[in-house]
Amino acid sequence: MCGIIGIIGKDAVAEKLLAALRRLEYRGYDSAGIATLVDGGIERRRAEGKLDNLEKRLAREPIAGRTGIGHTRWATHGVPNEKNAHPHATDRVAVVHNGIIENFQDLSEELVAAGRRLASDTDTEVVAHLITRYLEEGDEPARATKRALARLEGAFALGIVFAGRDDLMIAARRGSPLAIGIGAGEMYLGSDALALAPLTNKILYLEDGDWAVMTSKGVTVYDAEGREIRRKVRKTAVSGAAVGKGGYRHFMLKEIYEQPQVIGDTLHSFVNPATRAVTLPEFPFDPAKATRITLIACGTSFYACLVAKYWLERLARVPVEVDIASEFRYRGADMPEGGLAVFISQSGETADTLAALRYANKQRQHTLSIVNVPESTIARESEAVLPTNAGPEVGVASTKAFTTQLTVLACLTLAIGRARGAITPDAEARLVGALTEVPARAAEVLNHDERLREIAEEVAKARDVLYLGRGTSYAIAMEGALKLKEISYIHAEGYAAGEMKHGPIALIDEGVPVIVIAPSDELFAKTASNIAEVMARGGRVIFLSDAKGVQRLGWQAAATVQLPEVDPFVAPILYAIPVQLLAYHTAVIKGTDVDRPRNLAKSVTVE
Numbered sequence: 001m002c003g004i005i006g007i008i009g010k011d012a013v014a015e016k017l018l019a020a021l022r023r024l025e026y027r028g029y030d031s032a033g034i035a036t037l038v039d040g041g042i043e044r045r046r047a048e049g050k051l052d053n054l055e056k057r058l059a060r061e062p063i064a065g066r067t068g069i070g071h072t073r074w075a076t077h078g079v080p081n082e083k084n085a086h087p088h089a090t091d092r093v094a095v096v097h098n099g100i101i102e103n104f105q106d107l108s109e110e111l112v113a114a115g116r117r118l119a120s121d122t123d124t125e126v127v128a129h130l131i132t133r134y135l136e137e138g139d140e141p142a143r144a145t146k147r148a149l150a151r152l153e154g155a156f157a158l159g160i161v162f163a164g165r166d167d168l169m170i171a172a173r174r175g176s177p178l179a180i181g182i183g184a185g186e187m188y189l190g191s192d193a194l195a196l197a198p199l200t201n202k203i204l205y206l207e208d209g210d211w212a213v214m215t216s217k218g219v220t221v222y223d224a225e226g227r228e229i230r231r232k233v234r235k236t237a238v239s240g241a242a243v244g245k246g247g248y249r250h251f252m253l254k255e256i257y258e259q260p261q262v263i264g265d266t267l268h269s270f271v272n273p274a275t276r277a278v279t280l281p282e283f284p285f286d287p288a289k290a291t292r293i294t295l296i297a298c299g300t301s302f303y304a305c306l307v308a309k310y311w312l313e314r315l316a317r318v319p320v321e322v323d324i325a326s327e328f329r330y331r332g333a334d335m336p337e338g339g340l341a342v343f344i345s346q347s348g349e350t351a352d353t354l355a356a357l358r359y360a361n362k363q364r365q366h367t368l369s370i371v372n373v374p375e376s377t378i379a380r381e382s383e384a385v386l387p388t389n390a391g392p393e394v395g396v397a398s399t400k401a402f403t404t405q406l407t408v409l410a411c412l413t414l415a416i417g418r419a420r421g422a423i424t425p426d427a428e429a430r431l432v433g434a435l436t437e438v439p440a441r442a443a444e445v446l447n448h449d450e451r452l453r454e455i456a457e458e459v460a461k462a463r464d465v466l467y468l469g470r471g472t473s474y475a476i477a478m479e480g481a482l483k484l485k486e487i488s489y490i491h492a493e494g495y496a497a498g499e500m501k502h503g504p505i506a507l508i509d510e511g512v513p514v515i516v517i518a519p520s521d522e523l524f525a526k527t528a529s530n531i532a533e534v535m536a537r538g539g540r541v542i543f544l545s546d547a548k549g550v551q552r553l554g555w556q557a558a559a560t561v562q563l564p565e566v567d568p569f570v571a572p573i574l575y576a577i578p579v580q581l582l583a584y585h586t587a588v589i590k591g592t593d594v595d596r597p598r599n600l601a602k603s604v605t606v607e
């Protein structure tokens with residue numbers, strides 16, 4: 001959840017550390033800090049709140065040093081203030097940490113009893129003190145670190161520097177991701193390839209349990225058993241240049257507007273427009289032979305699973321379970337042999353999704369991941385990977401990752417359905433045709449931006465908002481509600497329209513906007529009845545539908561957005577866009593920090 005960076009450089013590193021933290025800020029922004037090695041000692045600058053505060057602090061109090069570490073925090077233990085900001089340090093050691101040290105209470109009691117004074121309320125500070133203690137006992141940095149690591153329980157990615165040892169940095173990984181970058185006479189460590197992108201494209205990923213000793217000349221990696229081990233150096237395609245707002249006010253808006261392009265890029269990998277057929281890469285197993293498919297993810301990615309459940313059951317005629325990763329991983333469910341488990345994650349690092357993947361691997365399922373970061377841990381630990389080619393998604397609210405996940409899942413549905421004989425070649429050609437039209441239709445949906453901004457004026461006044469839909473639109477209703485609450489802080493619920501009369505209809509009054517997602521599909525008439533029930537009770541309906549739907553019902557709604565008429569198969573991909581824009585404009589009107597909403601982080605690498 002936090003972002004960490006480390007550089008053994010040739011010249012002053014403070015600015016480079018700060019720039020890397022900018023690329024990592026999506027992982028947390030409760031506080032930030034850097035530590036560098038200067039004149040045999042450790043210098044630190046830390047600041048509460050967003051990175052801008054650290055930048056101002058550094059402008060007032062610059063910091064020298066060619067070796068340093070940096071951190072941007074999403075608070076777990078200890079409130080977000082300067083005292084709890086990383087790096088944590090003693091006079092000999094400075095540490096940055098992503099993860100949770102679960103036994104920190106026991107360790108801090110032990111350290112305090114031994115006469116050490118801890119300055120923060122964090123779980124991290126014990127690491128610096130533990131290593132210092134072993135250094136004081138006469139250990140070299142590597143041995144002192146190894147001994148300290150053996151005492152730690154929990155999940156961590158650590159970057160450690162040592163006073164007076166400008167050409168040394170130690171990295172360790174258990175649970176939380178960590179990459180090491182190799183430069184020309186420089187070495188780097190970072191939470192992900194994006195952090196390192198402008199510094200180097202030569203990266204190796206530490207595996208779980210690994211720790212590494214880095215100098216400007218290279219890196220030696222040890223595995224959990226302490227054996228020296230080689231980890232493959234990869235050339236990463238991640239470009240630091242891609243990460244800018246490109247003239248948009250917010251990353252989220254830019255990412256919403258990128259959707260026609262990135263959906264097209266994603267389709268391009270799997271669809272042949274000439275033959276109107278889907279071709280997936282070779283898997284080490286046949287997904288069409290799966291006796292059952294289990295789709296697992298968190299947050300927005302979970303709603304992509306929910307859409308896919310409807311598709312796979314309906315079109316590919318395969319039994320499907322969907323599960324929230326944090327629930328699934330602890331349920332101890334038996335997964336019958338012959339099953340396929342699919343994991344969906346933008347980041348590919350979400351701790352619960354990763355744990356669920358490991359569980360499925362142990363249950364001898366075939367595993368497939370659909371990720372946006374092909375070098376991520378989830379991708380590396382899955383048997384097969386289907387990438388979403390969305391490009392870096394920086395806004396905390398997931399937008400283009402969601403619609404590209406749906407695009408991949410649509411292709412997977414068609415491939416499995418065809419192989420199982422449930423989808424005829426003609427039907428495949430028709431559905432592929434509908435898919436290939438999505439980029440153009442998505443561009444048309446974006447033309448409704450201004451209308452959605454007008455509607456957002458009303459939504460922004462509400463305290464509660466309901467989203468309703470049936471079938472795949474039910475999943476989009478939940479996604480719309482999640483988008484709204486996470487960036488505008490307005491309470492919102494997504495409901496299956498048919499469930500209204502089983503309870504939630506009691507909430508309806510003129511102060512609760514009800515956003516109905518209703519493409520004209522075979523469930524439209526049912527949704528129309530639910531809309532009538534809402535309006536009969538004074539509810540103000542904001543109606544998202546197509547020309548047919550608007551003709552039938554639009555006149556009754558308080559506000560209407562008429563979206564392009566498309567095959568119901570692809571409707572969820574397109575209807576995701578207006579709910580994103582509605583949430584975006586509502587948040588802008590309310591003046592929240594759209595890209596970095598309170599209490600959240602982009603990548604959830606802790607449980």
Ligand code: M6R
Nearest residue numbers: 299300301345346347350397398
């Ligand atoms: O990286 P992942 O797709 O695994 O992330 C899952 C969720 O944390 C993520 O979708 C989250 O719900 C977003 N903030 C939603 O906009």
